[in-house]
């Protein structure tokens with residue numbers, strides 16, 4: 001036995017842990033590694049959508065109000081400027097925003113980039129706000145007067161919100177995205193729409209997720225472990241118990257019963273093993289019976305032969321032809337028995353091959369009848385044979401002879417008071433059916449399936465008219481099975497039995 005095989009418990013556990021690991025890995029990848037990318041994509045999408053919405057409302061009277069609404073909703077800074085950079089409308093725009101344009105070169109480069117890219121361009125910039133000193137730049141703006149910073153409508157609110165977004169020390173890692181789009185209103189005036197938003201997810205969120213992830217992992221592993229434990233117990237317990245019973249079966253205790261009801265597969269396995277146990281028990285019983293019967297049947301003629309031979313040797317005058325005939329008859333009986341045993345063991349071992357030929361089936365039956373003619377003359381038995389025409393079959397001639405012989409032999413053995421046996425050949429389409437009927441005591445319904453077993457006897461003490469080996473029906477059944485022929489018995493207790501089989505007719509050639 002291979003003790004290195006891991007048990008079902010270990011396997012289920014390993015699979016579940018593996019499954020959990022994959023899940024956690026996926027979760028970690030999506031939630032922690034990819035969070036940044038997802039967030040950026042979503043933010044960029046929002047920017048584009050916001051731009052679309054603004055464009056749809058560009059001629060509206062409530063444009064400014066609408067801008068504020070959008071800016072609040074998505075946490076955006078919005079600036080609509082002339083091409084030279086003069087702010088026309090704005091929302092949530094602190095002075096140090098990335099899109100608070102004040103240098104004409106910068107504005108020109110934005111416009112140029114957008115023109116080269118179908119009218120819009122999106123890029124990322126470092127930091128939450130532009131890192132500059134407002135006053136200093138004011139003095140540098142020579143070519144164009146610096147914008148009069150348009151007073152914010154809610155300056156306080158803006159500042160508060162922006163300054164709360166990111167902890168001061170994380171400000172340097174922050175990234176913003178700027179979306180620039182060239183637009184034109186219905187009057188034909190060109191403007192530039194600039195939208196910016198922070199796209200670095202808040203560090204605190206990631207930290208929360210990380211901690212959550214640790215908890216989730218721990219819970220998952222715990223769940224997987226308990227689940228593995230429960231599943232493996234459910235699966236393995238009935239199997240372990242079945243194994244225990246099967247060991248008893250292997251030791252030759254055929255009375256064990258497998259009573260696992262757990263789940264379908266185990267239930268089916270139990271039924272199969274139950275069936276195997278019953279069959280093994282039956283087979284063992286038959287084996288014992290066979291041995292007992294064979295020894296008994298061998299001993300009887302041997303005793304007779306010895307006794308007669310001794311009498312003939314010791315007592316003068318006893319050496320009569322009748323006595324010698326008894327010795328010869330008993331020796332023949334032994335031969336029949338030994339031949340039948342050999343036949344059956346060959347048939348059952350599967351070494352017998354059919355020697356098929358086209359032959360006259362009806363003549364074959366007449367030959368069998370001939371063999372019984374002496375008996376019918378002496379003992380008053382009548383064997384009727386009813387048939388219309390001679391038919392041919394393609395089969396093993398000798399083996400079919402054996403089948404017919406055994407069936408008629410049994411019918412005579414178990415014939416009723418009338419000592420009559422009726423053999424009937426019926427042709428139906430391309431099938432010939434042979435029936436052997438007696439009017440004897442019949443067979444009990446619950447014995448019917450057993451009679452084909454080797455050496456099975458319904459009545460252990462029956463007297464035989466003709467010597468049989470007790471293996472007859474077993475030989476019949478094995479031969480007919482080899483021919484793939486249908487066969488069976490119809491019997492009613494007290495009225496008699498009809499044994500029958502069917503063969504295909506040989507094709508006319």
Ligand code: ADP
Nearest residue numbers: 410411414451457458468469470471472473474
């Ligand atoms: P046996 O030599 O005992 O007849 P078989 O194998 O030929 O052995 O038959 C098996 C058993 O089937 C018989 O012992 C008998 O109980 C039953 N049997 C067979 N043929 C008949 C029959 N024609 N009528 C009643 N019982 C029969």
